[in-house]
Amino acid sequence: MKQLFYMYPLQGIAMIDQIPEPQISLPDDVKIKIDYAAICGSDAHMAHGANDFLFEMYGIPQGTPIPLGHESTGVVVEVGSAVTTCKVGDRVTINTVIPCGKCHSCRTGHPNLCDATLSARGGGGMAEYIILPDSEVYKLPDNISSLHGTLAEPLHIALESVEKAEIKAGQAVAIVGGGPIGMLTLQVAKMQGAYPIVLFDITEEKLRFAKELGADYAINSKDADAVAQALAVTNNIGFDKVLECSGSPKVLDMAMSLLGKGGGLVITSVYPGGSKYELDLSTFFAKELSIKSSYVAPDTYVRSINLLNRIDCEKTITNVFPVDKYTEAFAAHNDGKNIKVVIKF
Ligand SMILES: [Zn+2]
Ligand SMILES: [Zn+2]
CATH class of the missing domain: 3.40.50.720 (NAD(P)-binding Rossmann-like Domain)
Structure with missing residues (x-):
């Protein structure tokens, strides 16, 4: 499958198209076929090395491709035996910041500051498929399109x-x-x-x-x-x-x-x-x-999805590019003339 990465350190963004499709392995796994992934300022900053200090802090070896994307929507294509929050065919949005539940931050009410989020299972949202635990998968309301649904993450x-x-x-x-x-x-x-x-x-x-x-x-x-x-x-x-x-x-x-x-x-x-x-x-x-x-957010995702009905999604998303034109998509994000640029998978 195709997936976009930041080539750490400082080697820019690359699309690798021979990434093996992820397979469900745990009972709460949900496999999602991604439709759209919006470019976050943090993805673009990362491409310029802004997060290298974080990767260093978390001991990620240089040369590791870092998966990009966390503002994605898609359709559930397979679920593990214990999944309860969604079913095959549901249109969903995702939260890729997966708290471990065990570290000091998680146990003191700050799962957004979890020590383990960078190494958590899940991969990136700029890929044709992603697997996440069902706790991090949210159904989109019928009246919110999959394109507009990409705003749930930045809105939260x-x-x-x-x-x-x-x-x-x-x-x-x-x-x-x-x-x-x-x-x-x-x-x-x-x-x-x-x-x-x-x-x-x-x-x-x-x-x-x-x-x-x-x-x-x-x-x-x-x-x-x-x-x-x-x-x-x-x-x-x-x-x-x-x-x-x-x-x-x-x-x-x-x-x-x-x-x-x-x-x-x-x-x-x-x-x-x-x-x-x-x-x-x-x-x-x-x-x-x-x-x-204000770093990430511990508990605003559900309300954010509700609020998609109250913001101007149409005006906030200014461009959509097919994944093969990812270079142009990032250039549009960086040129200062657009608001939200979205990649279609
Ligand atoms: Zn973001
Ligand atoms: Zn944690």
Whole structure:
């Protein structure tokens, strides 16, 4: 079967088409024929070596092809004897972050931080077939297409980051970065009643998309007066919450300067290993600011699938490419003019 990999370290993305089709071996295994796999910012960052520090941390030998993809939908084609959550023929989405249930993080209520997720069974979602335990397979509602269903995974990340930010109705919210997570975060923050919502990006296309998806203001962060423009929207009080979704460590200064007194920054971004940010501690203390990070999500998947009915899936997915055109698909993801790019298997 065909499968896409990141060739660790730093050898880019490759399609290997002689991968043996995975076979069911455990009673709770579900075999899924993948229909669509969306490109996540983390897949693209990985191709540039951003996760190499993680692979090193988890002791993965150099030269190992790392399976890509975790935003996939497909059809169940075979189930093990103990499977209860789905049956052959069901259209499903998947969660490839499989907690071990045994490590310290899992046993203290943080399965998203599981020590073993990188080596868990399952493989990648950018493959013709994948096998996962049925606990990680979710049926798609009849009114959600398999293409739109690919948004369930990134939407559950956006949902988690909005919840980490504890956004309340009427709070001023700034979102930095108009990638897929930024655009989904925008839509969830809007549903939570945030107002005004300002989205920052560096391309005019993204700013236009942001306005179409509900941003009250969209500001080009390259503008010399970008921060002043945004603060003016809050009568110079500053934002209650800032959500950093850009993946660029350079924007941290800007993100922090947007916060009003008592404000909170939530980071939902993969940064290159070793990225640093110098914090102005006196301002941080005197304004009683806070910074949190939101890494994967422990319990928002089911609600995310429900919410697919409330977000604009049509506008959020801007391109679909056949798997053989994966190079073009990643180029479209990287060119800054699209939101969610999806690969059709
Ligand atoms: Zn993702
Ligand atoms: Zn664990």
